[in-house]
Amino acid sequence: MKKIVLFASGSGSNVENIVQFFQGKSNVTIAAVLTNKRDAKVLDRCNNLKINCLYFNRTAFYETDCVLGILESLRPDLIVLAGFLWRIPLDMVQRYPDKIINIHPALLPDYGGKGMYGMRVHEAVKENGETETGITIHFVNENYDEGAIIYQAKTEVVSTDTAEDIAHKVHQLEYEHFPKIIEKLLSARAVH
Numbered sequence: 001m002k003k004i005v006l007f008a009s010g011s012g013s014n015v016e017n018i019v020q021f022f023q024g025k026s027n028v029t030i031a032a033v034l035t036n037k038r039d040a041k042v043l044d045r046c047n048n049l050k051i052n053c054l055y056f057n058r059t060a061f062y063e064t065d066c067v068l069g070i071l072e073s074l075r076p077d078l079i080v081l082a083g084f085l086w087r088i089p090l091d092m093v094q095r096y097p098d099k100i101i102n103i104h105p106a107l108l109p110d111y112g113g114k115g116m117y118g119m120r121v122h123e124a125v126k127e128n129g130e131t132e133t134g135i136t137i138h139f140v141n142e143n144y145d146e147g148a149i150i151y152q153a154k155t156e157v158v159s160t161d162t163a164e165d166i167a168h169k170v171h172q173l174e175y176e177h178f179p180k181i182i183e184k185l186l187s188a189r190a191v192h
């Protein structure tokens with residue numbers, strides 16, 4: 001049985017999609033969802049999905065071994081950041097080499113880095129008149145959005161698209177591809 005731990009800071013629609021994808025698959029389980037936002041919608045979603053969701057604050061994350069301790073006890077095969085907005089501390093990156101992945105709602109290296117998240121990304125894509133955008137699934141290192149790219153998928157942007165339209169198109173790509181890439185990584189030898 002392979003175990004996934006998810007990290008999320010917001011709505012958690014990707015979390016819900018991933019949980020539903022793996023429901024009924026006997027070889028993969030979602031061990032827990034960890035969140036840094038006490039009032040995030042992902043908590044309600046986990047409640048409805050009957051998935052354990054644990055909250056931690058900034059001090060616990062950056063100044064204690066609390067979250068590392070939780071991970072040690074859960075023994076995840078893969079740690080998946082699905083809309084998680086804090087930088088992962090170096091000791092966590094080093095403890096889980098090639099086992100932490102993130103999804104970014106644009107085609108990295110464009111539109112990445114600190115402060116580039118959520119609607120800001122889609123607004124920038126719109127402002128720059130891009131004709132395509134997409135998703136990037138990548139390994140996580142100690143810098144925002146800089147780890148090795150695992151997978152990208154593209155979608156067209158037309159001039160009449162609003163930033164909300166772009167966000168919608170990108171979310172559809174995320175729902176389609178993210179669970180499948182997670183499944184592939186779990187079955188590949190790259191994930192020990």
Ligand code: GRF
Binds near residue numbers: 171
């Ligand atoms: C997604 O667009 C993801 O790419 C980004 O944050 C967003 C999370 O959306 N990292 P949701 O919380 O899963 O709805």
